[in-house]
Amino acid sequence: MHVGRRFFLSGSVAFAALVAFPRALWAAAWPDKAFAASAAGQAMINLLGTDQTTPTDQITLKVPEIAENGAVVPVTISTSLENVESISIVVDKNPRPMAATFEILPGTLPDISSRIKMGQTSDVMAVVKTDHGIYSTAKQVKVTIGGCGG
Amino acid sequence: MASNIKIKAKISGDIADVKSLMLHPMETGARKDPETEELIPIHHITQLTFTNNDKTVMVANFSTAVSKNPFFGFKFRGAKAGDTLKVSWVDNLGGMDEIETVLK
Numbered sequence: 001m002h003v004g005r006r007f008f009l010s011g012s013v014a015f016a017a018l019v020a021f022p023r024a025l026w027a028a029a030w031p032d033k034a035f036a037a038s039a040a041g042q043a044m045i046n047l048l049g050t051d052q053t054t055p056t057d058q059i060t061l062k063v064p065e066i067a068e069n070g071a072v073v074p075v076t077i078s079t080s081l082e083n084v085e086s087i088s089i090v091v092d093k094n095p096r097p098m099a100a101t102f103e104i105l106p107g108t109l110p111d112i113s114s115r116i117k118m119g120q121t122s123d124v125m126a127v128v129k130t131d132h133g134i135y136s137t138a139k140q141v142k143v144t145i146g147g148c149g150g
Numbered sequence: 151m152a153s154n155i156k157i158k159a160k161i162s163g164d165i166a167d168v169k170s171l172m173l174h175p176m177e178t179g180a181r182k183d184p185e186t187e188e189l190i191p192i193h194h195i196t197q198l199t200f201t202n203n204d205k206t207v208m209v210a211n212f213s214t215a216v217s218k219n220p221f222f223g224f225k226f227r228g229a230k231a232g233d234t235l236k237v238s239w240v241d242n243l244g245g246m247d248e249i250e251t252v253l254k
Contacts, residue, residue, distance in 0.1 A: 030196045035213040072217045091215060095180070099215035102224070108207050109165065109225040115217040117178070 034098045040090050040125070043098035047088060048129055053136035056081070061126040063141050067118060070143040075124065076113040083131040084110035092138075093122035118143045153249040157237055159229070161253055166229035168200065168208075170222050170237055172247065178214040198222060198239045202229060202253075229253055 034047035041051035062076040077087050087110060088101040099116045110128065118124075118141060125138040154173035159166045172195065179192030198210040198220075207226040229235075231254055238248035 030211050035211075076223075094215055096213055096215060099213055101211045103209040103211075105207055105209070107205075107227045109227065111225050112210075113221070113223040114210075115221045117176075117215050117217055 031098075031101060034101065035096060037098060038095060040092045040097035043090065043096070044088075044127065047098065047101060048127070048134055050134065053127060053134045056135045056137060059126050059128055059135060059137040061124070061137050061139055062113075063124050063139050065140075066142045066144065068144050070118040070120070070145055072115050073118050073124075073141060073143075074113070074115050075126075076111075077126040077128075078109075078111035079126075079128050079135075081110065081128055081130050081135060084128055085131060086129045087112055088127040088129075089114070089116060090125040090127055091116065091118055091122050092125065093120050094118060153247055155237055155239070155247055155249040157235070157249055157251050159235055159251060159253055161229050161231065164229055165225055165227055166202070166233075166235070166253060167225050168223060168235065170198075170200075172198070172220045172222075172239060174218070174220060174239075174241065176212075176214060176216055176218045176220060193241065193243055195220060195239045195241045198237065200224075200226075201236045202226065202233050 031047050034043050037043035037046050044051040058081050059079040067073045075089055084104045086103050089099040090097050091099050102112050104110050121142045123138045123140050125136050128135045156171040159168045174195050175193055177190050177193040181190050183190055194214045195212045200208040208224050210222055233253040234250055235253055236250045240246045
């Protein structure tokens, strides 16, 4: 309930949010500690309780081999693993490696796509949490122009 | 205020393939204003939530590493024509946006 409380305290705009979208605010806490971590391992420990994952070929991670523009790197992750609870995108060499994490709710397919920023060439890791373990696969993306600076 | 979210959902069988685009600067807090040389404060979407009728089908948590004007796509089962799919986001400064679409 941390996020809900924080938004609530941030003022009347947030109060309006609470009235308008209670589900958005109370569904789950935004994992601030995972996003604040400056090392990939720590980010994963803060989110999942461990930085140990089982490498698997049951996760399909689609990223470009070379990203000409690090500000917009398309990422698609899907998996044939069962009972998936969450999917996370971890960019090893970003200043804050945890880029995004998605809750896969009952009925939702473990198949997501987004676009992320990368400061430099790095491994991009797809981390999939299931009810029976934490799995990952990684690919390197070469970045020619970084996406985090001015 | 009109919503700045664009959402498209295609149903095949009972699976909805949802694609969404949001308007947001997604500032990292590390970027400088090119004129004043001052750091632009961190400003990013934190959480994006999709509900189909009254069931939450996706909660996406974003850091500043999601690109400006974020794109997000996902799929869920149990969708049918006539369902109301709602998407809403909140950001770290208390900003928000939402839109609803009826699945066809």
